[in-house]
Amino acid sequence: EILHAPFPVLDHGFVRVIDYMGDDSAIVQAARVSYGRGTKATRDDAGLINYLMRHRHTTPFEMCEIKFHVKLPIFVARQWIRHRTANVNEYSARYSVLDKEYYLPAPEHLAAQATDNRQGRGAVLSGERAARVLDLLRQDAERCHADYEAMLADDIGLARELARMNLTLATYTQWYWKIDLHNLLHFLSLRADAHAQYEIRVYAEAMLGIVQRWVPLAHAAFVEYRLGAATFSARPCA
Numbered sequence: 001e002i003l004h005a006p007f008p009v010l011d012h013g014f015v016r017v018i019d020y021m022g023d024d025s026a027i028v029q030a031a032r033v034s035y036g037r038g039t040k041a042t043r044d045d046a047g048l049i050n051y052l053m054r055h056r057h058t059t060p061f062e063m064c065e066i067k068f069h070v071k072l073p074i075f076v077a078r079q080w081i082r083h084r085t086a087n088v089n090e091y092s093a094r095y096s097v098l099d100k101e102y103y104l105p106a107p108e109h110l111a112a113q114a115t116d117n118r119q120g121r122g123a124v125l126s127g128e129r130a131a132r133v134l135d136l137l138r139q140d141a142e143r144c145h146a147d148y149e150a151m152l153a154d155d156i157g158l159a160r161e162l163a164r165m166n167l168t169l170a171t172y173t174q175w176y177w178k179i180d181l182h183n184l185l186h187f188l189s190l191r192a193d194a195h196a197q198y199e200i201r202v203y204a205e206a207m208l209g210i211v212q213r214w215v216p217l218a219h220a221a222f223v224e225y226r227l228g229a230a231t232f233s234a235r236p237c238a
Helices: 024-031 042-054 059-063 074-080 127-152 160-166 181-191 198-214 216-227
Strands: 007-009 013-021 065-073 087-090 111-113 121-124 172-180
Touching (some): 007 198, 013 198, 024 042, 024 059, 024 216, 059 172, 059 181, 065 074, 065 181, 065 198, 127 160, 172 181, 181 216, 198 216
Antiparallel strands (some): 065 172, 087 172
16 A cells, blocks of 8 residues: 555655565565465464574575655665665666755754764764854855756756766666565664764665565564674673
């Protein structure tokens, strides 16, 4: 019932499901392939899926696939693409002109560099500092897009594949992203984590809600044994 329905993310982004294959029963059937059919009771299915998740039997989860249409800022896409276990087809700025849409953080998400984490945020900026940052981001994005359009105009006529280099990383792009459930859950374990960057975490949280509607038993097992679990070393700390 949610196919093609956009779930808004950030200021101009969204996630929506284009297509999917399989469900909780497909996971169970794959695990019990020698029996030729899945178990009969939902309770038994849940127990088996919990076992598979807890003991990291991953291949049954690969029997389910899902295809997302995602609209996201380019800097988020460059971080996202590091997960090389999906099939991706991105909107091409060589063939088409990008819309004038760019990401501006809400004030509460403007933070200084963390002093104890090279890739994280520290205290939230406030007052004139926050206003200055927003002004700079807005002015740069507006100017870059105006220059982009000027270079594409007839009096200059620069090739689209060259003009696009002027756009900021806050500019929105779009792609189709198809992945199996096992690799999707690995993506979500990293990107829905509280330590993930906010701008990609909100996409992961939207997708996690979709997974809950798609494969509720697998979602519950994932939250229990992966997302909310702790891992300990074999030897005690000194």
